[in-house]
Amino acid sequence: MEIVNEYNRVYEQLLYTHPAVYQGEVDTKTIATHKAVVNESGEPISVVGFNYNLVQNADIMPQFHDVILASDLDKTGMTKIIDQSHRGAKTVVSYTFPAHRIEIAKGDFVDLKISVLNSYDGSWRFMSLVGAVRLACTNGQVIGDYFSSFYGKHTKSLDTDVAVKKLETALDVYTKNAELWKQYPSSKVTKPQAKKIFESMSGKNKKMLEFLEETHLQYIDEMGHNLWALFNTLTHWSSHAKFKNEANKSATIINRENKVRKVLPMLNDLLKVA
Numbered sequence: 001m002e003i004v005n006e007y008n009r010v011y012e013q014l015l016y017t018h019p020a021v022y023q024g025e026v027d028t029k030t031i032a033t034h035k036a037v038v039n040e041s042g043e044p045i046s047v048v049g050f051n052y053n054l055v056q057n058a059d060i061m062p063q064f065h066d067v068i069l070a071s072d073l074d075k076t077g078m079t080k081i082i083d084q085s086h087r088g089a090k091t092v093v094s095y096t097f098p099a100h101r102i103e104i105a106k107g108d109f110v111d112l113k114i115s116v117l118n119s120y121d122g123s124w125r126f127m128s129l130v131g132a133v134r135l136a137c138t139n140g141q142v143i144g145d146y147f148s149s150f151y152g153k154h155t156k157s158l159d160t161d162v163a164v165k166k167l168e169t170a171l172d173v174y175t176k177n178a179e180l181w182k183q184y185p186s187s188k189v190t191k192p193q194a195k196k197i198f199e200s201m202s203g204k205n206k207k208m209l210e211f212l213e214e215t216h217l218q219y220i221d222e223m224g225h226n227l228w229a230l231f232n233t234l235t236h237w238s239s240h241a242k243f244k245n246e247a248n249k250s251a252t253i254i255n256r257e258n259k260v261r262k263v264l265p266m267l268n269d270l271l272k273v274a
Contacts, residue, residue, distance in 0.1 A: 006082060007057035007091075010037050010045060010120055037120045039088060046089045046121035055126050057091050057118055064093075064116050064128070067163040073112075073171060074099035083250035089121040092250040096133055100171065102178040105185045105228065109135045112174050114167075117254065124254075130170040131257075132178065139235040140253065141181070142260045180271070184228035187271050194230050201234065201263050211241055227270060234260045 015031040037045045037054065048054075069075065077098040084091050093116040100112035110132040118126045132141035194216060202208040215236050219229035238256035243249045 007061055008040060008088075009056060009058050010039055010054070010088070012036070012054060013038055013042075015047065037089075043087070045087050048120075048122050052122060054120065055118060060118060060126055061091075061093055061116065064163070067167065068095060068114075071164050071167040073097060073167060085248040085251040086121065090117075090119045090124065090248075090251040092117055092254060100174070101135075102132075102175070104134075104178065104181045105223075108185075108228075110141055110178060110181070111135065112171065113140065114170060115254070128166075128170070129254075129257075130173050132174060134232065134235070137232070137236065138239065139232055140239045140257060141177075141231075141235055142238065142257045142264065180268075181228070181231070183271060184231055185223065185226050187227040189225055189227050189230050189270060191225075193270055194233075197230065197234075197263055197266050200266065201259055208237070208241075212237055227267060230270075231267060234263070 013036045015034055015036055016028040017031055018028045033050055034047050035050050035052070036047055039045060065080075068078075074097065079096045079098075081094045082091065083094070095114045095116075097112040097114075101109050103109050113131045113133045115129045115131065116127075117124045117129070133139070134141055195213070198209055198212040198216070202212060212233055216229065216233040219232050219236070223229040223232070235257075238253060238260050241256075243252055245252075
């Protein structure tokens, strides 16, 4: 059976207040500065500013899917997964493309991955991210470029021609990064160099630092003292480290990947040194 639309609509409702201390019958007051976003049952999803421009998943996500179908990407074996978190306030739609598989080291492959983000609480604008997934451990391989940040905060529809061209750019970004990753296995990394990056990413979080150092030892056993082991340690943390709230896992991964993204220049500096 064909699915007409996989995304439920949400609705905007006014917010009201009344005196904190009961004083008999009093009229409720409409809050002029904020409004609620609710689901079909009226359950609250978020509270946003009154001028917040709601972009419905039901409108924008099918348009992006059509753009993928219209692009030159090889859709053979393509998968699509829809994840939501924070009571439906955040949505991540992940596409993987096995036909765009690249071998980084002998027997070590990555597939192209495109993630599409939208939120109903103002935390994310509608946007897309290009990345990859490592087949051996399903680590999400983080790429530093946001390839479609041209999608504005208040976008409700896509310029199909522009979006298709951006997807072609995404494929180019993925391919260039994969070529860069191919140099990682032969780029040696010392323990002090690795620790500097771990400390930069973990800050004052000692548990996170311990997790990174312990995970790094496992990847060293598998891959050796090199940049590929270091990179996969970071992406293992973003993809697999324990989640405080499993219901919000998809959004947590995106936030963790942003932390990884911030230290990628440090990894590339090591590549230049090597």
